[in-house]
Amino acid sequence: xxxxxxxxxxxxxxxxxxxxxxxxxxxxxxxxxxxxxxxxxxxxxxxxxxxxxxxxxxxxxxxxxxxxxxxxxxxxxxxxxxxxxxxxxxxxxxxxxxxxxxxxxxxxxxxxxxxxxxxxxxxxx
Amino acid sequence: xxxxxxxxxxxxxxxxxxxxxxxxxxxxxxxxxxxxxxxxxxxxxxxxxxxxxxxxxxxxxxxxxxxxxxxxxxxxxxxxxxxxxxxxxxxxxxxxxxxxxxxxxxxxxxxxxxxxxxxxxxxxxxxxxxxxxxxxxxxxxxxxxxxxxxxxxxxxxxxxxxxxxxxxxxxxxxxxxxxxxxxxxxxxxxxxxxxxxxxxxxxxxxxxxxxxxxxxxxxxxxxxxxxxxxxxxxxxxxxxxxxxxxxxxxxxxxxxxxxxxxxxxxxxxxxxxxxxxxxxxxxxxxxxxxxxxxxxxxxxxxxxxxxxxxxxxxxxxxxxxxxxxxxxxxxxxxxxxxxxxxxxxxxxxxxxxxxxxxxxxx
Numbered sequence: 001x002x003x004x005x006x007x008x009x010x011x012x013x014x015x016x017x018x019x020x021x022x023x024x025x026x027x028x029x030x031x032x033x034x035x036x037x038x039x040x041x042x043x044x045x046x047x048x049x050x051x052x053x054x055x056x057x058x059x060x061x062x063x064x065x066x067x068x069x070x071x072x073x074x075x076x077x078x079x080x081x082x083x084x085x086x087x088x089x090x091x092x093x094x095x096x097x098x099x100x101x102x103x104x105x106x107x108x109x110x111x112x113x114x115x116x117x118x119x120x121x122x123x124x125x
Numbered sequence: 126x127x128x129x130x131x132x133x134x135x136x137x138x139x140x141x142x143x144x145x146x147x148x149x150x151x152x153x154x155x156x157x158x159x160x161x162x163x164x165x166x167x168x169x170x171x172x173x174x175x176x177x178x179x180x181x182x183x184x185x186x187x188x189x190x191x192x193x194x195x196x197x198x199x200x201x202x203x204x205x206x207x208x209x210x211x212x213x214x215x216x217x218x219x220x221x222x223x224x225x226x227x228x229x230x231x232x233x234x235x236x237x238x239x240x241x242x243x244x245x246x247x248x249x250x251x252x253x254x255x256x257x258x259x260x261x262x263x264x265x266x267x268x269x270x271x272x273x274x275x276x277x278x279x280x281x282x283x284x285x286x287x288x289x290x291x292x293x294x295x296x297x298x299x300x301x302x303x304x305x306x307x308x309x310x311x312x313x314x315x316x317x318x319x320x321x322x323x324x325x326x327x328x329x330x331x332x333x334x335x336x337x338x339x340x341x342x343x344x345x346x347x348x349x350x351x352x353x354x355x356x357x358x359x360x361x362x363x364x365x366x367x368x369x370x371x372x373x374x375x376x377x378x379x380x381x382x383x384x385x386x387x388x389x390x391x392x393x394x395x396x397x398x399x400x401x402x403x404x405x406x407x408x409x410x411x412x413x414x415x416x417x418x419x420x421x422x423x424x425x426x427x428x429x430x431x432x433x434x435x436x437x438x439x440x441x442x443x444x445x446x447x448x449x450x451x452x453x454x455x456x457x458x459x460x461x462x463x464x465x466x467x468x469x470x471x472x473x474x475x476x477x478x479x480x481x482x483x484x485x486x487x
Contacts (some may be wrong), residue, residue: 041179083272094370096358100186107186109181119373120349121188123420124360124383125341 026042031094033112035074037067040105049074049093049110067108074108075099089125096116100125151180171366173350174332176200182211185314185340187239191327192334192350199330202322207328210322214259226301229312234301242296244312248431256435257290258408259263259306266409269402274391276400283354289406292317317430318346320380323440324426341467344380344426354475362417362460371418371460371480380426382412383417384433386411405438414440417462419472422472423455432457445485 009018040060047053057066065079067085073091074098086101092113095118098109119120157486176196180187189203213235222234234242245258262285263271267401268274277285293304303309311318316339324346327335335346335354345355354375360369362385374381386401390411393400405412419437421429432455436444441459448469449456456471466482473484 038179039343040181044409078468096356102181102184102186119356119358119370121336121338121343121344121345121355121381122358122360122370122373123341123381124385124388124418 027119033053033093033110035067035069036109036111038107038109046111049112057104059101059106061103061104063101063106065101065104065106065108074110076101076108079104096120096122098122098125134462138418144257149392155223155244155475167316178204180204180207182207183312183340185316185378187337187339189323189337189347190335193332196332197307197334199327199335202330203326206326207319207339207455208320210315210319212310214241214318216310216312223311226303231300231302233299234296236299239299239312241296241300241314241318242301242309242410244427245311245431246291246294246296247312248428248435251436251451252432252439253292254292254406256313257289257291257441258309258311259291260292260304260404260406260428261310262307263404263406263409264402265308267293267400267402267404267411268391269389270405273446274400276393276396276398277409277410279281282380286409289409306460313434314427314431316340316342317382317428318428320426320430342380342382342426342430344382344429345376346378348377349357357381359383359418360385360387360421369422369479372458372476372480372482374420374422374458374464374472375475376422379422379424380429381420381422382426382429383418383420387417388435403434403437412438412440416439416459418460419444420458421455422457425455429440446487 010026017101034046034051036043039058047055047069049069053072055067057067059065063080066076066077073093075091076086079086079101081103082102083103086099089099092099092110095110095112098107100107127418128212173192175190176193178189178200187207189200189201213216214223215221216223218224222232222238225232226234248256250313252387264270266281266285287462288305288307290306293306295302295304306454320337320339320342323337324344327346334350338346348354354377356373356375358370358373360383368380384403386403388402390399390401401411403412416437419430419433421436423429436457439447441461444457444459456469458476459467462478466478466480467485468482469485
């Protein structure tokens with residue numbers, strides 16, 4: 001009886017670990033945020049928000065935007081466009097947020113599933 | 126001693142003999158759990174057909190998302206509709222009525238433009254002149270149309286004010302006359318009109334769930350496909366860099382449109398003063414009413430678009446008076462320059478913010 005109890009304990013422990021792994025799988029999947037780059041409406045690149053990196057994005061008409069991803073934030077460091085509004089749009093990190101460069105037709109957006117305080121749309125940009 | 130340890134070893138061996146069975150069952154259970162978890166995450170994506178379009182039009186970036194059967198065709202139609210309205214209402218358009226009126230001072234206008242101008246004149250009267258489609262000469266004077274910003278002389282502003290005021294316009298029998306006004310620009314209402322039209326188009330095509338963002342003017346049809354409301358973030362006027370929102374409002378079947386001093390502005394090199402693009406038509410200078418941002422929530426896009434500008438110019442007290450006078454026909458979220466947030470009771474239950482929120486009680 002006592003031995004049987006221990007077996008159950010062992011199974012329960014392994015089950016618990018299994019469940020925890022499943023939960024981690026589920027959560028990590030939902031919270032996985034990416035930086036999506038779109039040029040003239042077409043998705044051209046997808047980078048994990050969690051990995052520090054710098055990329056040169058080629059927009060329309062030879063325009064270039066320098067994208068920086070660092071510490072879970074993404075922003076345009078510099079750009080060839082005349083107004084530089086995209087650089088002024090600041091850093092983004094929540095799902096649904098975006099930086100837009102109209103002259104180069106470049107959209108940099110945080111995409112992903114689930115709840116990180118994310119939104120479906122942003123007003124006032 | 127030896128006997129005891131021997132028994133213990135036997136017990137461990139006995140337990141270990143159960144281990145494979147326990148492991149297999151646990152692994153099976155985890156596999157089931159994991160696949161259920163993964164499947165539930167995937168199922169959401171495949172349940173509803175959806176279409177997304179991005180459009181660069183009306184000098185801004187637009188994104189349309191719609192869900193349900195026929196969403197692809199409806200989204201394509203919506204893109205065509207945006208291009209049609211852009212060509213119709215744009216100030217520079219060769220085919221539209223606006224340019225003809227502005228060039229000759231008096232011209233026949235198409236029925237759709239006439240309807241929008243009529244609505245604009247009506248809103249001009251209701252808002253005590255705060256919303257005005259004739260402010261174009263002032264926008265040009267300050268350089269907001271060209272990007273060559275400068276602070277005009279007060280004499281220049283006084284001269285421009287002579288030609289401003291929608292009461293100067295007259296519209297009859299499909300003919301629009303500028304009177305002593307210099308010209309009209311429907312830019313302050315065109316996007317709101319467009320999002321109304323798109324919502325209508327989606328509804329006519331049997332789409333029950335859609336969300337459009339026309340350069341930060343958001344309008345939603347229905348709720349999200351899963352039945353929950355759309356979460357609409359409002360850009361924080363002072364914390365754009367932090368990636369934080371002023372707040373998040375959850376809506377269904379509503380337009381959510383914001384005007385803020387932070388959107389377009391310039392600093393005068395001589396004085397270091399900041400000038401923004403929301404010009405008060407009564408003074409000719411950027412509106413200084415102590416507000417940093419105004420968001421209007423309404424089932425009408427055209428109303429929300431016009432009122433976000435008008436309320437910014439009217440200030441907090443003026444906006445509350447207008448809201449009461451209108452029969453509380455819309456909801457609003459105002460942020461004062463000191464960071465205080467004021468919201469109407471209608472959205473108190475669907476607005477979240479980490480800021481200091483006051484509910485307007487009339």
